[in-house]
Amino acid sequence: MSQQTPMTVAGEKALRDELKQLKSVDRPRITQAIAEAREHGDLKENAEYHAAREQQGFCEGRIQEIESKLSNVRVIDITKIPYTGKVIFGTTVTLINCETDEEVVYRIVGEDEASVKHGKISVTSPIARALIGKEEGDVAVVNAPGGAIEYEIEKVEHLAE
Known part of the structure; x- marks a missing residue:
């Protein structure tokens, strides 16, 4: 059995929203583009057809990737965890670099949600592991x-998300 991956409520919602977009908007649009390109005849030299098929491959690959991630996710709602004052998954931490006095703020999230430019670091990152x-x-x-x-x-x- 594969190990479950921790994810915040917002992270899971973002993946579910992306999956819905891919299945209900992007997939039908690509299928329509393939059908229209087929109508133009010879598929060997039909750039629109090949581009649409490539898009279809990326779309289907991303759908499979998201479905796989969601099947192994363990959603952790930080608002349901008693506050102890300790750094745990989902907390937001303000840090001061002892050498430079520079302040940074990070939220500890699942691997798929991590984005340093958005102040979100993976629970498996060296910084998060040192803080937990x-x-x-x-x-x-x-x-x-x-x-x-x-x-x-x-x-x-x-904080709640």
Whole structure:
């Protein structure tokens, strides 16, 4: 049996919304484009047909990928977990780099939801692994490729999405 992947409520909703878009809008549009391109005759030299078939392949591949992810997902609703003050999956953490005094804010999410530019880091990332279980005021040491980085945990927030 495959291991379940943690995901936030918002992450699961985003995947379900994308799946619905692919199945109810994109797939029929691509099927229509293939049908129209077939009407133009010789398929060997028909660029529209080949482009539509390629789009169809990407679309079907993404549908399979999302369905697979959703079948192995464990949705974690942070609002249903008692707040302990500790960093856990789904919390938002404000960190201060002990060396540079630079402040960063991250939300700990599932691997598929991670986006550093949106302030979301994977629960399996080195930073998240160093933070899990710590509290405000604690120092976490992150072993980064460029060496160890110390972060002081300024704030831990247990926010709804």
